[in-house]
Amino acid sequence: MAIHENQSQPLPVIIVGGGMTGLSAAWELQQQGVPYVLLEASGLLGGKVETTITDDGFLVEKAADAFILGKPYAAQLAREVGLEAEAIHPREDTKKLYFLRGGRLMDFPGNLKMFVPLDDDSFRASGVLSPEGTERFLNEVNIPPRPATDEDESLASFVIRRFGEEALNFIVPIAAGIYVANPYELSMQAAFPQFLKMEQDYGSLIAGSRATPRASGPIFMSFKGGMGALPGAIASKLTGEVRLNTPVLRVHPDGVTIAGGEKVAGSAVILAVPAWYAAPMLSQGFPETAQLVGELRANSSVAVTLAYRREDIEFDMNMHGLLVDASEGIPLKAMTVHSAKLAGRAPVDHVLVRCFFVGLEPLDAYHEAVKEVERLLGAKDEPLEHWYGDWRGKNPAYQVGHLEQLQRIRDSLPDNVKIGGASFTGVGIPDCVNAGRSMAREVATVLAATGVPS
Ligand SMILES: Cc1cc2nc3c(=O)[nH]c(=O)nc-3n(C[C@H](O)[C@H](O)[C@H](O)COP(=O)(O)OP(=O)(O)OC[C@H]3O[C@@H](n4cnc5c(N)ncnc54)[C@H](O)[C@@H]3O)c2cc1C
Structure with missing residues (x-):
């Protein structure tokens, strides 16, 4: 079973989605010697992890700016793909945090x-x-x-x-x-x-x-060239087939159908896309799973990154950022000062700050961000540049009972179809890496047990 018609080649494992989960699955299959094809809808690998470096020297993260080291999976993968020398950690000398309460910025407790x-x-x-x-x-x-x-x-x-x-x-x-x-x-x-x-x-x-003793050493890690270095390094070392601009429409027990109608046959499928993309893909081949996956909820947020000249902000911007007391009743939830938190995020004498909002449209979030940086940090001028991260409906919600729902989802699928990643098994990058690699190992075990050669 699960062999190409000419019986000479084993069918590949099909990985749907080239974010951190899908890339980690591909990397692990490669280590296990299992052939794979990775299908990614967009023109880029990395999914939510994407770094832009502008001509004028700002390094802007689309989503994650660092990952936690307490779960070792992402740091381990970074070592395996040769990124060890690129690792950086949040700066200790600017570690200050503030807490906005009653309209006033106070020191965050130490x-x-x-x-x-x-x-x-x-x-x-x-x-x-x-x-x-x-x-x-x-x-x-x-x-x-x-x-x-x-x-x-x-x-x-x-x-x-x-x-x-x-x-x-x-x-x-x-x-x-x-x-x-x-x-x-x-x-x-x-x-x-x-x-x-x-x-x-x-x-x-x-x-x-x-x-319990506090772990010594840094708690978070990123890379000199930004978080995009991680998917970039994995992608550069993948030897299997990777197809960009290839949206998967349907998942079947024996493969997938991609946009345009082509069927790609596989020995197994690893679904590494968020729930809101996975549910429609599953609706024909696995209607019960599609129903369960469709019940998972997501929340909305918008992130706005602003660049300023240092001299245009009165506040001492040598800080990692601020958090907002939940009872403040304002759409701003947090700010991160990327230029102070991590080295190399902005040119000298410039400030790069990211504001997180809930309940606003991107344009309103931009205006609110400018207003809040002025109110809280004393900005005297408009920002030089700005970038949006539109995460409306794209933050997995993990509602009470999530683990039981996840078990029901897994039980509803055959052994050779796996689903995991940010909507299912943890949103942090280490969790996504672990999810991808775990699914790949499980699939390799299933294929070995069913006698599919690799
Ligand atoms: C604003 C923000 C800040 C964050 N900050 C941090 C942080 O500091 N630290 C941290 O650890 N985590 C952070 N996260 C979380 C983390 O970035 C994500 O959970 C993680 O990157 C998700 O990876 P994934 O591969 O599971 O999903 P995704 O990154 O969503 O990847 C899924 C991929 O599937 C593709 N796809 C979708 N549909 C199809 C289809 N039909 N066919 C083929 N491909 C398809 C997509 O194009 C995408 O490339 C943050 C998230 C956000 C939104």
Whole structure:
């Protein structure tokens, strides 16, 4: 089975989507000696990971600007494709962060592990919560753990239960930022299983965080030439067939149909596209899966990157950025100062700042970004340039019950059709790399078990 008609060549594994998930799957299949064809709808590989370097020296990221090292998969892949010497880390000398609360920029508390204070005094001194809210937050250490259960809960339910209602305003911008999530819908099991485990293991997050040593060394990594260096390096080392501008329309048990009607036969299919693209592709061959995948929700955001002359901003821009208290009631959710956070993102004496918004159209987001940089940071002039990232309907939502839904999706597919990536198994780049490689290994095992030669 699954051999070309002339029986001389094994059919390739078809990978749909050339973002970080699909590229990682291709790389892993290559390591396993399994032939593959990667089909990418657009003219570029990397998906959401894309870096633009302008003629006047700005390095602009479309989406990710760095990835976390706590999950080793992306750094490991970067080493394998020869990017070790290109690695950079967020600058320590500009590590300052601010918190916008009550219209005022205040210092972000120091000595935190994510959002958990490692000492009471610096958290009390920060003033990011009211005195009552602060004491309730620190009393988390005395709140008994929820009895062990398989039941999922939302981020809001978890935070309110452990840290008190007011804590949501502080924790949501930190914890839910990457998911652009509604905290009342975001699944703890899918997004933050480590906190559920810590609650069970140590009785409290404060106790657990203080008992476990902080990892030494950098926490995040990027590349001198921007995040686009990673898909670029993988792509340059792929020896299998890669077809750009090839949108897949349908997935079948024995291959895919691409735009124009051509059928590409395969021994297996790895679907590495977000849920909103995957559902229609599956609707004919796998209607039950299509229904389940179609039930996964996504949230909207818009990112606007602005370039300024340093002298046109009054504020000391030697900072990584700011987060906005969830109760501020403004569309701005966070700002990252790329020019200070990572080396080589802007020419000398220039500032590159990215503003994240929820609930705005791109043009309104641009006007709001200009207004907020003026209000909060004292910009005296218009930005020199700007770039949009339109992520409306493109942030996977990971609703409560997500892991069960994922299991149902997987159970509804045959062994030789896999689905994974940002909508399913973690949005961070390390998760996407792990998803791609894991799917490739699973497929290689299935093919070996069914006697398909590789
Ligand atoms: C604004 C923003 C900031 C982020 N910041 C970070 C960060 O700092 N750190 C971090 O770790 N993560 C970050 N992320 C998340 C991370 O970038 C993404 O989750 C990850 O890149 C997704 O990879 P993917 O391969 O699963 O999906 P995608 O990147 O979406 O790739 C899917 C690919 O499939 C292709 N495709 C779609 N339809 C078809 C079709 N019909 N046929 C063939 N191909 C198709 C697409 O063109 C695309 O290339 C951020 C995301 C956003 C939006």
